[in-house]
Amino acid sequence: xxxxxxxxxxxxxxxxxxxxxxxxxxxxxxxxxxxxxxxxxxxxxxxxxxxxxxxxxxxxxxxxxxxxxxxxxxxxxxxxxxxxxxxxxxxxxxxxxxxxxxxxxxxxxxxxxxxxxxxxxxxxxxxxxxxxxxxxxxxxxxxxxxxxxxxxxxxxxxxxxxxxxxxxxxxxxxxxxxxxxxxxxx
Numbered sequence: 530x531x532x533x534x535x536x537x538x539x540x541x542x543x544x545x546x547x548x549x550x551x552x553x554x555x556x557x558x559x560x561x562x563x564x565x566x567x568x569x570x571x572x573x574x575x576x577x578x579x580x581x582x583x584x585x586x587x588x589x590x591x592x593x594x595x596x597x598x599x600x601x602x603x604x605x606x607x608x609x610x611x612x613x614x615x616x617x618x619x620x621x622x623x624x625x626x627x628x629x630x631x632x633x634x635x636x637x638x639x640x641x642x643x644x645x646x647x648x649x650x651x652x653x654x655x656x657x658x659x660x661x662x663x664x665x666x667x668x669x670x671x672x673x674x675x676x677x678x679x680x681x682x683x684x685x686x687x688x689x690x691x692x693x694x695x696x697x698x699x700x701x702x703x704x705x706x707x708x709x710x711x712x713x714x715x
Contacts, residue, residue, distance in 0.1 A: 557643055558640035558641060558642060558643060558658060559616060559640070559641060559642075559643040560616070560617040560638050560639070560640060560641075561613050561614065561615065561616055561617060561638065561639050561640075561641050562614045562615055562616075562617050562619070562622060562626070562636065562637075562638055563611050563612060563613050563614055563636075563637055563638065563639045564611070564612050564614055564626070564629070564633040564634070564635065564636050564637070565596065565609050565610070565611055565612075565633070565634040565635040565636075565637070566609065566610050566611075566612050566632060566633060566634060567609060567610075567634065568608060568609070568610055570632040571593060571610050571612070573632060574612050574629065574632050574633075575592055575593060575612065577629060577632075578592065578612060578613075578614055578615075578629075579592070581614075581615075581621075581625045581628075581629075582614055582615035582619065582622075582625070584613070584615070587613075587616075587641070588645075588662070588663070589642070589644070589645030589646070589661055589662060589663040590613060590641055590642070590659060590660070590661060590662065591659070591660040591661065591662050592612060592613050593610050593611065593612045593613070594610065594611050594659065594660045595608070595609075595610060595611075596609050596610060596611045609634065611637075611639065613639070613641065613659075614626065617638055639659065640658055640659070641658060641659040642655040642658055642659060642661065645661070645663045645665075646661060646663070646664075646665045647665050648665050649664075649665060649667075651665065652664055652665055681714060685707045685709050686707075688705075688707045689705040689706055689707045690705055691705065692705030692706065692707065693705030
């Protein structure tokens with residue numbers, strides 16, 4: 530079977546259907562400095578930590594999660610919250626934490642997902658590590674291309690190649706473009 534019969538452009542290119550693949554990015558976590566706070570101090574701590582440690586590259590993470598402290602004097606679990614402060618080793622981290630000392634019960638490190646999830650599976654897995662605020666977009670199914678549609682598209686690609694050839698003959702950069710209205714195929 531020749532390239533032309535397969536829907537390609539003989540001698541130039543061929544048509545290949547491109548589909549989104551499931552990205553298996555490395556779910557490598559990153560280490561954050563976090564603190565345990567009592568619920569009554571949560572809103573002040575969130576506001577203050579956002580001022581001290583903005584996290585623009587970690588917008589996919591929720592800043593706070595519920596935890597339970599088991600080290601209580603009466604033996605009953607105490608409701609506390611774990612608040613993300615900043616990636617470990619951030620400049621000015623030590624002095625900023627000292628300024629928050631009156632509202633912090635404990636400082637510790639936690640692992641959090643480094644990237645936002647790209648799939649629902651990543652979202653489910655990574656949410657177990659730390660709460661995530663962004664759900665992945667569900668890809669829209671792409672319509673299947675019929676042999677007739679592929680042939681029609683190859684014709685438009687031939688027109689673009691002809692335009693590029695004309696441009697080259699006129700001493701211009703050999704680039705050709707054809708704009709097609711998919712509703713009318715013209």
